[in-house]
Amino acid sequence: MINWYGYIELIIQGAVVTIELTVMGSIIAVVMAFIAGLCRVSRYTALRILATAYIEFFRGTSIFVQLFWAYFVLPFVGIELTPLQAGVLALGLNVGAYGAEVVRGAVKAIGREQREACLALNLSRTQAMRHIILPQALPLMLPTFGNNAIELLKGTAVVSLISLSDLTFQAQVVRAQTGSTLIPFATILVLYFLMALAISYVMSWIERRMTRGLDGVRT
Structure with missing residues (x-):
């Protein structure tokens, strides 16, 4: 009897690792999304080009390849990462590229009258973005950010x-040691679903x- x-x-140990990957990867993804997304709407051409290159590269290549580069190729240039660090980096950069377009789209969605009001108030671009544009754009980003976080969870x-x-990985270990496929994979299926539900x-x-x-504020 097993x-x-x-x-x-x-399985629980595996769930803890998956949660760590999701949380840390999401932090990197959000940071990169805002950096690249705001650079995409910058008036500086060099920043727009760099942001576009980052977004297109990570959206246009496989997460498998990105993960293997992070873990197996970077050591050749002197950057050695643990499996956890490589996973967080690859997942964060990959999902951050998708999030960057969310940021750009939300910022662009703010009406022209808001920008004209910022000019009338003699606000700098930085002040306008910080105090007027971003506070209104953030609620527009959140639903898609939630979807991106769930995609990152599944990508782990x-x-x-x-x-x-x-x-x-742990489900595969259990399957190999017990010969049972249904129980371990049904268990992680439920756990993934519960984690996604928590994110939502x-x-x-x-x-x-x-x-x-x-x-x-509006009232």
């Missing part, structure tokens, strides 16, 4: 290819809070 308690512990499964003990709830809560704040 003792499932030990294998449940393996690729790190099993570099032997990082995430949920998928948190993003909805943040969106409601930010929208209420804006409504209060």
